[in-house]
Amino acid sequence: MCLAMPVRVLAVEGDLATIEIAGGTRIASKKLVPEIKAGDYGLLHAGIIIQKVDPEQARQTLALYEEIYGQSASR
Amino acid sequence: MRRIRSLRRRLPGDDPVPIMEVCGTHSHVLGKTGLRELLGDAVEYRSGPGCPVCVTDPTDLDMLVRFALQEKVLVAAYGDLLRVPGTEGSLLEQKARGARVSLVYSALDVLELARQNEKQQVVFAATGFETTAPGTALLILEAKAAGLKNLSVLSLHKLMPPALRQLLSAGRGRIEGLILPGHVSAVTGRRAFDFLASELGCRAVVAGFEPLDVLHATALLLEMAAAGRCAVANAYRRVVSEEGNTAAKEAMAEVFAPEAALWRGLGEIEDSGLGIKPGYAAFDARRRFGLEPGRAPGGGRETCRCGEVLRGAIRPPECPLFGTKCTPAHPQGVCMVSTEGACASYF
Ligand code: SF4
Numbered sequence: 001m002c003l004a005m006p007v008r009v010l011a012v013e014g015d016l017a018t019i020e021i022a023g024g025t026r027i028a029s030k031k032l033v034p035e036i037k038a039g040d041y042g043l044l045h046a047g048i049i050i051q052k053v054d055p056e057q058a059r060q061t062l063a064l065y066e067e068i069y070g071q072s073a074s075r
Numbered sequence: 076m077r078r079i080r081s082l083r084r085r086l087p088g089d090d091p092v093p094i095m096e097v098c099g100t101h102s103h104v105l106g107k108t109g110l111r112e113l114l115g116d117a118v119e120y121r122s123g124p125g126c127p128v129c130v131t132d133p134t135d136l137d138m139l140v141r142f143a144l145q146e147k148v149l150v151a152a153y154g155d156l157l158r159v160p161g162t163e164g165s166l167l168e169q170k171a172r173g174a175r176v177s178l179v180y181s182a183l184d185v186l187e188l189a190r191q192n193e194k195q196q197v198v199f200a201a202t203g204f205e206t207t208a209p210g211t212a213l214l215i216l217e218a219k220a221a222g223l224k225n226l227s228v229l230s231l232h233k234l235m236p237p238a239l240r241q242l243l244s245a246g247r248g249r250i251e252g253l254i255l256p257g258h259v260s261a262v263t264g265r266r267a268f269d270f271l272a273s274e275l276g277c278r279a280v281v282a283g284f285e286p287l288d289v290l291h292a293t294a295l296l297l298e299m300a301a302a303g304r305c306a307v308a309n310a311y312r313r314v315v316s317e318e319g320n321t322a323a324k325e326a327m328a329e330v331f332a333p334e335a336a337l338w339r340g341l342g343e344i345e346d347s348g349l350g351i352k353p354g355y356a357a358f359d360a361r362r363r364f365g366l367e368p369g370r371a372p373g374g375g376r377e378t379c380r381c382g383e384v385l386r387g388a389i390r391p392p393e394c395p396l397f398g399t400k401c402t403p404a405h406p407q408g409v410c411m412v413s414t415e416g417a418c419a420s421y422f
Contacts, residue, residue: 029210029213032320033322047180047183047184048209051315053313054314069290069291
């Protein structure tokens with residue numbers, strides 16, 4: 001039950017954010033990530049965004065995996 | 076995987092290296108992808124206590140189940156909790172018998188539920204680790220701001236660091252490294268787990284939930300072991316920072332104070348639960364309804380040896396309850412509740 005998923009924020013208003021999820025949209029609380037804005041990615045858990053996803057770090061992780069594991073990464 | 080095998084060969088001995096994946100979601104990833112078996116010759120993954128509903132103690136569930144049968148009461152809970160058995164059945168079974176139980180997706184849904192059921196006392200059975208507790212804190216803060224009189228919270232929240240401390244410092248057993256829960260760490264921050272290396276001498280890696288994340292974390296642990304290095308590394312920087320989420324931690328600290336909590340199969344662990352602070356007593360279901368779990372002294376529960384199984388001090392069949400009093404249908408300990416649990420997968 002601790003699974004959270006990355007979602008894209010489409011719009012924010014007050015403590016709420018409209019997010020894109022599974023092809024649809026939904027309203028989530030952004031109270032715990034006051035700095036998040038439209039276009040950012042967040043980690044959604046039980047209707048609440050609990051952390052911002054750092055796109056730069058995400059890119060670096062992918063690059064690292066690619067470098068270490070290369071083609072075998074998907075095997 | 077080749078990399079993991081070659082790293083394994085750099086370590087002494089022939090046995091698979093014991094690594095504990097603390098989080099139930101990691102267990103799920105390992106099971107679903109078949110990695111647990113594929114890598115079985117190199118690594119022995121042990122599922123840790125990391126499923127917050129599985130660790131809910133049967134006595135707490137019994138209390139909840141009995142409470143839900145009362146009149147003018149509506150119990151709200153996350154779906155996962157409904158199936159977890161107490162000694163008197165699960166919430167789901169009681170629901171079939173007429174108990175009023177409502178499933179919520181988010182803690183904040185409980186606000187609406189309370190508004191729509193003004194004549195009922197709505198009690199939120201709040202389960203989960205640090206990922207979920209901030210949501211409950213927000214719920215309580217908003218309920219107070221809105222002056223809701225029919226909403227309260229039964230906090231069954233559990234905290235991860237104290238449980239790991241207790242598990243690792245109690246007695247014999249060997250774990251070469253821990254894979255730490257990524258989403259708990261998103262809230263607590265990596266630093267909250269530093270004590271594992273600095274005080275308990277156990278290396279650990281915070282990991283994400285893609286299969287590659289788990290493989291990478293495993294490789295990092297073996298690398299550290301081969302180099303004789305002991306640290307708490309972060310392989311999930313895209314969401315886990317050193318500090319975690321300050322706003323979430325502040326909301327939790329405003330509403331909750333750590334208190335002792337009972338874990339299924341592990342017993343009472345100091346400061347591993349979250350009690351509601353006196354300033355929010357009006358929203359504390361324990362205080363409002365005098366809810367006390369009937370902590371049955373003695374009984375089978377006492378002899379569950381989950382702690383030892385998790386540490387690797389014993390194998391599941393060495394537990395006297397295994398397969399007799401403790402089966403997946405009637406689990407005594409957390410290792411039997413989840414299908415990925417050590418005792419359940421042995422069964
Ligand atoms: S078999 Fe059951 S009682 Fe024994 S250690 Fe495992 S979970 Fe606990």
